[in-house]
Amino acid sequence: MRIEQTIFVSMPLLTAVILGIIQGLSEFLPISSTAHLTLAGSMFGVIDRAHPERWTSFMATIQLGTLAAVLIYFRSDILRAVHAWTSENLTAKRRSFADQGADSRLGWLVIIGTVPIVVVGLAFKDVIEGAVTKELTVIAAALIGMGLLLWLAERRASFTRSTSDLGVVDAVVIGLAQCLALIPGSSRSGSTMMAALFRGMTREHAARFSFLMSIPAILAAGLLEFSHELKHISMSDGGLQLGAATLAAFVSGYWSIDALLKYLRTRTMAVFVIYRVALGLVILLAGCEPKNETPAETVRQIAPPAEKLSVPPIDSLGGAIATDTVEIMTSKGPIQIELYGNDAPKTVANFVGLVEKKFYDGTLIHRVARDFVIQMGDPTTRDRKARSEWGRGGQTATGEPLSDELDEALPSARRGYRPGIVAMARKSTPNSGTSQFFICLEKASALPYQYTIFGSVIEGMETVTKIGGVDVEPGPLGDTDGIPKSAIVVKSIRTR
Numbered sequence: 001m002r003i004e005q006t007i008f009v010s011m012p013l014l015t016a017v018i019l020g021i022i023q024g025l026s027e028f029l030p031i032s033s034t035a036h037l038t039l040a041g042s043m044f045g046v047i048d049r050a051h052p053e054r055w056t057s058f059m060a061t062i063q064l065g066t067l068a069a070v071l072i073y074f075r076s077d078i079l080r081a082v083h084a085w086t087s088e089n090l091t092a093k094r095r096s097f098a099d100q101g102a103d104s105r106l107g108w109l110v111i112i113g114t115v116p117i118v119v120v121g122l123a124f125k126d127v128i129e130g131a132v133t134k135e136l137t138v139i140a141a142a143l144i145g146m147g148l149l150l151w152l153a154e155r156r157a158s159f160t161r162s163t164s165d166l167g168v169v170d171a172v173v174i175g176l177a178q179c180l181a182l183i184p185g186s187s188r189s190g191s192t193m194m195a196a197l198f199r200g201m202t203r204e205h206a207a208r209f210s211f212l213m214s215i216p217a218i219l220a221a222g223l224l225e226f227s228h229e230l231k232h233i234s235m236s237d238g239g240l241q242l243g244a245a246t247l248a249a250f251v252s253g254y255w256s257i258d259a260l261l262k263y264l265r266t267r268t269m270a271v272f273v274i275y276r277v278a279l280g281l282v283i284l285l286a287g288c289e290p291k292n293e294t295p296a297e298t299v300r301q302i303a304p305p306a307e308k309l310s311v312p313p314i315d316s317l318g319g320a321i322a323t324d325t326v327e328i329m330t331s332k333g334p335i336q337i338e339l340y341g342n343d344a345p346k347t348v349a350n351f352v353g354l355v356e357k358k359f360y361d362g363t364l365i366h367r368v369a370r371d372f373v374i375q376m377g378d379p380t381t382r383d384r385k386a387r388s389e390w391g392r393g394g395q396t397a398t399g400e401p402l403s404d405e406l407d408e409a410l411p412s413a414r415r416g417y418r419p420g421i422v423a424m425a426r427k428s429t430p431n432s433g434t435s436q437f438f439i440c441l442e443k444a445s446a447l448p449y450q451y452t453i454f455g456s457v458i459e460g461m462e463t464v465t466k467i468g469g470v471d472v473e474p475g476p477l478g479d480t481d482g483i484p485k486s487a488i489v490v491k492s493i494r495t496r
Contacts, residue, residue: 011044011046011241012241013240013241013244015044015046015241016240016241016242016244016245016248017245017248018040018044018248019037019040019041019044019046019062019245019248020062020065020246020247020249020252021248021249021251021252022036022037022040022252023037023059023062023063023065023066023245023248023249023252023253024065024066024069024248024249024250024251024252024253024254024255024256025252025253025255025256026256027066027189027249027253028066028189028207028211028256028257028260029187029189029256029260029272030146030150030187030189030190030194030269030272030276031143031187031190031272031275031276031279032139032142032143032146032184032185032186032187032190032276033059033063033066033187033188034139034184034185034187035139035142035143035184035185035187035279037059038055038136038139038184039139039283041055042136058242058245060221060222060224061222061242061246062242062245062246062249063218063222063249064218064219064222064223064246064249065245065246065247065248065249065250065253066218066249066250066253067214067215067219067222068250068253069249069250069253069254069257070211070212070214070215070218070253070257071215072254073211073254073257073258074208074211074212077106077208077212078212078215080103081103081104081106081107081110082107083103084100084101084103084104084107085103085104085107085108087104088100088101088104089104102163102164105166106163106164106166106212108168108171109166109167109168109170109171109209109213110171110213110216111216112168112171112172112175113171113172113174113175113178113213114178114213114216114217115175116172116175116176116179117175117178117179117181117182117217118216118217120179120182121179121182121217121221124182136283137283137284138183138184138185139184139185139280139283140185140279140280140281140283140284141185142183142184142185142186142280143185143276143277143279143283144276144277144280144281145186146180146185146186146187146190146191146194146276147272147273147274147275147276147277148273148277150193150197150269150272150273150276151269151270151273153193153195153197153198153269154269154270154273156197157197157198157200157201158200159197159200159201159202159203160200160202161199161202161205162201162202162205163201163205163208165201166201166209170196170199173198173199174192174195174196174209174213175213176195177191177192177194177195178191178192178195178213179191185280188210188214188217189207189210189211189214190272192206192209192213192214193206193207193210193269196209196210197269203264203265203268203269204261204264206264208261211257319411320340320342320343320410320411320412321340321341321342321343321411322338322339322340322341323339323340323341323342323348324338324339324341324348324352324495324496325337325338325339325458325495325496326338326339326351326355326455326493326494326495326496327493327494327496328460328490328492328493329490329491329492329493329494330365330463330467330488330489330490330491331487331489331491332463332466332467332488333460333462333466334459334460334463335439335457335459335460335461335464336457336458336459336460337422337439337455337456337458338455338458339351339352339422339454339455340411340412340454340455340456343405343407343410343411343412343413343453343454344405344410344412344424344452344453344454345405346402346403346405347402347405347424347433347452347454348454348455349397350396350397350398350402350424350433350435351397351424351437351454351455352397352495353396353398354377354396354397354435355493355494355495356495359379359397359435360376360377360435360490360492360493361490361491361492361493362382362489362490362491363376363377363378363379363381363382363489363490364376364381364384364390364484364487364488364489364490365467365484365488365489365490366378366381366390366391366483367390367391367438367482367483368467368468368470368472368482368483368484369441369482370441370468370469370472370482371441371442371443372440372441372443372444372447373438373439373440373441373444373468374438374439374441374464374467374468375391375425375436375437375438375439376436376437376438376490377394377425377434377435377436377437378390378391378393378394378435378436379393379394379395379435380392380393384487387483390483391436393434393436394425394434394435394436395434395435396433396434396435397435401431401432402424402426402431402432402433402434403431403433404426404430404431404433404452405452405454406449406452408449410453412453412454412456413453415453415456416445416449417440417444417445417447417449417451417453418444418445418456419440419441419442419444419445419461420439420440420456420457420461420464421439421440421444421453421455421456421457422437422438422440422453422454422455422456422457423437423438423440423451423452423453423454424436424437424451424452424454425437425438425451426451426452433452437454439457439464441464441465441468467484467488470484470485470486470488471484471485471486472484472485473485
C-alpha cells in the first residue's frame with residue numbers, strides 16, 4: 001500500500017464499512033482477503049489503477065483491525081508465550097532452546113517462521129505494490145492453485161500433531177509457505193494452514209498456529225503503511241472511512257476466528273477448496289478485468305475554465321494535453337493542477353517522481369514575489385533556520401540534471417505565464433531545473449519565456465491568490481524575493 005488521501009476522500013463511509021467487514025471475514029478463512037477486497041474494490045470503483053500502491057496501503061492498514069482481533073482472542077496464549085520467552089531467554093534463568101518450555105518454544109517458532117516473509121516482502125516490495133499483483137487473472141490463478149494445494153494437503157495430512165509438537169524445521173516450512181500470501185489470492189491463512197497440514201498437524205492446531213504467526217507480519221505491514229499515511233489523513237480527508245473500515249475488520253475478524261476454530265474441530269477444508277476453485281473459475285470466465293471506457297493511459301485535451309483562472313479561454317492555437325492531475329494540499333487550502341506530459345515529458349516525469357517519493361511533503365512555500373509568482377519545492381525549507389539557503393537548493397527525482405524543455409511552438413508555451421500557469425524554476429544557467437516550481441500570478445505574463453511550463457491550475461486559484469497576498473519579509477535575494485512571515489506549509493502533493 002503506498003493508503004493515500006485520494007482513496008479515502010472518494011470512498012463513501014458505507015463502502016469503507018463493507019470493505020472492513022470483508023477484510024475481517026476473509027483474513028482468517030483460507031479464501032484470501034486480498035482477493036475479496038480487490039474484487040470488492042473493483043466493483044465499488046475505489047481502486048486507482050494508475051497508483052496501485054495506494055490500494056496495497058489501504059489493505060495493509062485496515063489489517064490492523066484483524067490484528068487486534070487476533071491479539072484479543074489469543075491474549076492468554078500470547079501473554080504466556082511472551083512471559084515464558086522473556087524469562088527463558090533474557091534473564092538469569094536463560095535455557096538452551098532444547099530445554100525451554102512449550103510456551104517459550106512457541107515464541108521462537110513464531111519468530112523463526114516470520115523471517116522468510118520479512119526477507120521476501122522487502123526484496124519484492126515494488127512488485128507486490130505494483131499493478132501486476134492487482135490483476136484479477138493473477139488472483140484467479142492463485143485462488144485455484146492454493147485451493148488445489150489445500151485439497152492435496154487434506155489428502156496427505158496425518159492430523160496427529162499439535163502446536164507443542166512443532167520444531168524449527170516445521171516453522172521454517174510454514175514460514176516459507178506464508179511467503180505465498182504475498183501473491184494476491186493465495187491467502188495467508190490458506191498457505192500457512194496448507195503447509196501445517198503437510199507437516200501432520202490437526203486442522204484446528206494448524207489454524208491456531210497460522211493465526212499466531214500472522215501477528216508479526218500483519219503488525220509490521222500495517223504499522224509501516226499507517227505511519228506513512230498518518231500525516232496525510234484527517235477526519236475530513238479519509239480518517240473517518242479508514243477508522244470505520246478498521247473497526248469493522250476487527251469485529252468481523254474476531255467472529256471469524258471463533259467460527260473457524262469451532263468449524264475445523266469436526267469438519268474438513270473441503271468447503272473452502274470448492275469455494276476457492278469456483279470463485280477463481282468465475283473470475284476467469286467473466287473475463288477478469290472490467291471494461292474501462294476511460295483507461296488511465298488515455299489523455300484528454302483540457303482548457304482550464306476562464307472563470308477559474310481569470311484569463312481568456314485558449315485561442316485558436318489550441319490547448320495543451322493533460323496527462324496527469326495533481327492535488328496540492330497547503331495550509332491555506334487545496335490547489336489542483338493538470339500536468340502537460342506531452343509538452344514537457346521530462347519535467348513532468350521528474351515532478352511526478354518527486355511526488356511519489358513524498359519529497360515535497362512538509363516543505364514550505366518559500367518565495368512569494370507579490371503579483372508575480374509563488375514558489376515551492378526547495379527541500380531546505382523544512383528547516384526554518386536555514387532561510388539563507390531557501391530558493392538555492394532542490395534536486396531531481398533521479399539525481400541527474402534536468403534539461404529545459406523550452407519550445408515556443410508548444411501549446412503550453414504559447415499560452416505564456418498567465419495566472420495559474422505552473423513552471424519549473426531553474427537557475428540562470430540552462431538545464432538547471434530541479435525540484436523547485438512556481439505558480440504564476442497576474443504580473444507573471446511580463447516574464448520572458450525562460451522556464452519550462454508543465455502544468456496549470458484548474459481548481460484552487462483562490463488559494464494561490466491568497467498565498468500571493470500574504471505579508472512577506474525580504475528573502476536571500478532582496479525585497480522582491482519575499483519570504484512569508486507566517487509559515488505556509490505544503491502538507492502533501494498527490495497524483496490522481
